[in-house]
Amino acid sequence: MITCFDIGGSTIKGATASSPEHLDTLGRVPTPLHDFEAFCAAIAGLVEQGGAPEGSAVAISITGVVDPDTGIVTCANIPCIDNKRLDAELGARLERPVFVANDADCFVLAEARAGAGQGHRVVFGAILGTGVGGGIVVDGQIHRGAGGLAGEWGHGPATASSAGTPPVSIPLFACGCGQIGCVDTIGGARGIERLHKHLHGAALPSTDIIAHWQAGDAAAEQTIDCMIDLVASPLALVVNIVGPSIVPVGGGLRNVPALIARLDGAVRQRILRRLDTPLVVPAQLTGEPGLIGAALLALGETP
Structure with missing residues (x-):
């Protein structure tokens, strides 16, 4: 026991x-x-x-x-x-x-061996919660990088300076890790709020922004469009480098299936491997x- x-x-x-x-x-x-x-x-x-x-x-x-x-x-x-x-x-x-x-x-290990990653040799787990994190499991074991750092795609200058359709200018926001332009600054719940305030001048909680987006609100659609554009490219780069065959998403945003499906489509358009089945999926273990x-x-x- x-x-x-x-x-x-x-x-x-x-x-x-x-x-x-x-x-x-x-x-x-x-x-x-x-x-x-x-x-x-x-x-x-x-x-x-x-x-x-x-x-x-x-x-x-x-x-x-x-x-x-x-x-x-x-x-x-x-x-x-x-x-x-x-x-x-x-x-x-x-x-x-x-x-x-x-x-x-631990989240990725659980998903790899008991959740969405079962049967997959390489699993990259993406956390989209308050912020952005991740981890890697290979052959059922956690990949432990030097110093304990691996899968930290949320940090390091990785975001673009414009996003959306049509493109709009996005500043490189300061991150709590001490760098600027990290995916963490625009990718999680606080990131959605930060983007919405920058684009529309309105300070709303992420839950309201997502609800407005799902109801067809044009301002919220622009916010989500920019967020997906900004997040999909760094995540596609992770997929190209690490080679996972599945990317379970944990954190609060996994509870918005339409958002994860949209991110999946954007990532699959950007990776080298051609896939006609979902790659980025909601975590199964809730x-x-x-x-x-x-x-x-x-x-x-x-x-």
């Missing part, structure tokens, strides 16, 4: 798993942000609650970057674990093996992909 966790900046969600298909949830507790002992105690409490056998593994899907060579976590959202070897330090306190991976990587991915992470590492 595995005790698995999905940990973000506000909440720790826990479950026990004998297989990825059998999760027994343990509920959730607030994430201690500044006290590492309290953080460890919260995890230990849920492990005890789950009743996993002594010495059984703990698997964690977490926001932040995990260096595969050192085990050091970089996590601005949870300062108490930043720059720590979480697997070793938490494992010593729990007296259990601990496996830790980035939450986007429940707890972070917990499922964490369970798969540990089940793949333990006998």
Whole structure:
């Protein structure tokens, strides 16, 4: 039995798993942000609650970057674990093996082995939520890049300076990563809002913009047209370089099938490989992909 966790900046969600298909949830507790002992105690409490056998593994899907060579976590959202070897330090306190991976990587692992990516050798998972992220799974295993960075198509100057039909000028917006022109600035929910305000001077939540678009509003259509144009080219470049045969989309925007279908059509027009079937698809696992991915992470590492 595995005790698995999905940990973000506000909440720790826990479950026990004998297989990825059998999760027994343990509920959730607030994430201690500044006290590492309290953080460890919260995890230990849920492990005890789950009743996993002594010495059984703990698997964690977490926001932040995990260096595969050192085990050091970089996590601005949870300062108490930043720059720590979480697997070793938490494992010593729990007296259990601990496996830790980035939450986007766990999402892609879950989709590759239990969702839309089943039967595909190379899977690229694209996160379109508040911002933009991603991860790569090859032959059922997470591809862990140098420093723990791989699949981060949301960052790095990649967006065009004009978009849409007819083209309109789009500034290169500053990104929280310190660069300008990142896909993250225009690709997720906040990106849609940023584009809409630039194009139309109206500050609306992304949910309203999407609802207006689906209702045929011309201003929202221009916003979505520009967003798709700006996002499709970087994603097509990822497909050409990485070579996935399926691209499951997670995050809040996966819940807008018409948007994902439009993005799929735009990406397939831009890639080298000719396809007449969908490539970019909504993720299939709508429940707890972070917990499922964490369970798969540990089940793949333990006998």
